[in-house]
Amino acid sequence: MRRPDGTRETVEAAWVIGADGARSVVRESLGLSLEGETYDDGFFLADVDMEWDKGHEDLYLDLTNDGFLAFFPMQGEGRFRVIGSLTQSLKAKHDRREDVGLEDIRPIVEEESGVGARLTGSRWVTTYRIHRRMANSFREGRVFLAGDAAHIHSPAGGQGMNTGIADGYNLAWKLAAVVKGDAKPRLLDSYEAERLPVARRVLAVTDRLFSLEVTDNPLLKRFRTVLMPGLLNLTERSRAVGGLLFGIISQVRVNYRGSPVVADGGGFGRKAPRPGDRAPYGLLEDGTSLYDLLRRPGHHLLLFEGTRGGTGHGTAQKEVSARLDRYGLPVEIHRIPTGEQKLHEAYGARRPSAFLIRPDGYVAYRGPRSDAFRLERYLDGLFVRGDADLPATAATKRESAPVAGPARR
Numbered sequence: 537m538r539r540p541d542g543t544r545e546t547v548e549a550a551w552v553i554g555a556d557g558a559r560s561v562v563r564e565s566l567g568l569s570l571e572g573e574t575y576d577d578g579f580f581l582a583d584v585d586m587e588w589d590k591g592h593e594d595l596y597l598d599l600t601n602d603g604f605l606a607f608f609p610m611q612g613e614g615r616f617r618v619i620g621s622l623t624q625s626l627k628a629k630h631d632r633r634e635d636v637g638l639e640d641i642r643p644i645v646e647e648e649s650g651v652g653a654r655l656t657g658s659r660w661v662t663t664y665r666i667h668r669r670m671a672n673s674f675r676e677g678r679v680f681l682a683g684d685a686a687h688i689h690s691p692a693g694g695q696g697m698n699t700g701i702a703d704g705y706n707l708a709w710k711l712a713a714v715v716k717g718d719a720k721p722r723l724l725d726s727y728e729a730e731r732l733p734v735a736r737r738v739l740a741v742t743d744r745l746f747s748l749e750v751t752d753n754p755l756l757k758r759f760r761t762v763l764m765p766g767l768l769n770l771t772e773r774s775r776a777v778g779g780l781l782f783g784i785i786s787q788v789r790v791n792y793r794g795s796p797v798v799a800d801g802g803g804f805g806r807k808a809p810r811p812g813d814r815a816p817y818g819l820l821e822d823g824t825s826l827y828d829l830l831r832r833p834g835h836h837l838l839l840f841e842g843t844r845g846g847t848g849h850g851t852a853q854k855e856v857s858a859r860l861d862r863y864g865l866p867v868e869i870h871r872i873p874t875g876e877q878k879l880h881e882a883y884g885a886r887r888p889s890a891f892l893i894r895p896d897g898y899v900a901y902r903g904p905r906s907d908a909f910r911l912e913r914y915l916d917g918l919f920v921r922g923d924a925d926l927p928a929t930a931a932t933k934r935e936s937a938p939v940a941g942p943a944r945r
């Protein structure tokens with residue numbers, strides 16, 4: 537490592553995460569390639585002061601025959617970030633980016649677009665090219681890649697930063713568990729297995745969106761300029777369309793159903809969340825969010841008592857807790873009494889059931905509460921047993937009170 541003052545230091549580390557951006561030195565040092573392509577079209581990006589009559593609250597998208605202009609309101613009256621397609625004259629200037637200034641984008645914003653904006657100043661203006669590339673592997677031995685070091689794509693849909701953060705969220709708890717000796721190293725194999733397909737999908741979706749934004753195809757141009765504005769406006773008026781778009785852009789629909797480190801103990805209907813799904817949001821009867829219960833880092837075991845009645849409440853919490861105590865893994869247990877109807881519904885838990893939620897908020901395991909053995913078998917595959925005779929410490933096992941009132945027994 538070279539420090540800012542020029543001094544050098546050698547660091548020995550058992551594990552490395554290359555989160556060093558698109559030009560990742562870590563990736564290059566590993567000899568991993570960033571496969572894909574660079575788009576022909578270029579863009580400008582500018583932080584400007586401007587006047588217009590459209591207000592300062594909303595994102596404004598201007599879809600034109602020649603491409604698009606996007607106006608993002610920034611803090612401060614009249615301040616916007618503007619992104620738009622490069623014109624021929626700006627394309628010619630792309631290699632001398634430092635010379636690009638307000639006057640270069642003025643004709644595009646003020647005259648060609650017809651949005652009725654007047655630029656009064658700028659903090660910076662630049663041009664950039666867009667790529668659609670990803671590393672052929674996210675891991676080489678003890679070195680991992682995350683974020684732009686692993687995948688880069690068009691900013692259409694604003695997915696880059698979120699995808700990178702989710703990489704980190706996926707990897708961090710796994711690496712911590714392995715480093716602490718709580719998990720078997722094979723848990724780390726699931727990082728690439730889970731995240732590489734997500735990056736591939738993000739690349740495909742942003743590629744489609746981007747291609748639509750810049751296409752020269754007359755039919756698609758018509759779609760962009762005539763139909764797309766109507767569709768986008770629908771997101772505000774229609775809950776269904778808005779919800780669909782929200783699901784894609786917020787990435788809450790990402791799932792790891794095919795992952796090698798999630799397991800299904802069976803016994804659920806079609807609507808119940810599956811192993812590898814993001815733990816569904818749900819409200820407790822007192823109005824608080826389930827996510828507040830899951831906030832503490834570590835695994836969480838939700839023990840539902842079921843809504844059917846008459847079948848008993850499954851394995852007692854104490855017994856489940858005793859079984860979990862055999863592992864070093866921190867797990868917080870939450871008993872969900874029958875009276876918590878909304879939560880039972882959200883999890884399709886008609887019978888007494890168990891859902892193990894991972895630290896990154898995904899369902900690791902689901903199964904009938906009566907079958908603690910299956911849960912144990914799942915844990916044995918991935919996690920390390922400590923000394924079974926040792927009592928659990930408060931630091932490793934926490935049992936929360938039932939989420940609402942005493943359980944009906």
Ligand SMILES: Cc1cc2nc3c(=O)[nH]c(=O)nc-3n(C[C@H](O)[C@H](O)[C@H](O)COP(=O)(O)OP(=O)(O)OC[C@H]3O[C@@H](n4cnc5c(N)ncnc54)[C@H](O)[C@@H]3O)c2cc1C
Nearest residue numbers: 555556557558561682683684685691694695696697698700
């Ligand atoms: C115009 C544009 C608009 C975007 N809009 C959105 C959006 O709306 N939503 C969204 O989610 N994403 C957006 N993105 C993408 C987002 O900016 C990136 O995906 C995100 O910043 C990547 O984060 P990262 O930490 O992986 O890499 P980076 O942000 O590139 O960080 C890497 C860091 O590593 C450091 N580094 C690199 N090499 C070394 C080295 N050898 N030694 C020490 N340090 C090093 C760098 O200095 C840098 O600080 C946009 C991108 C662009 C270009």
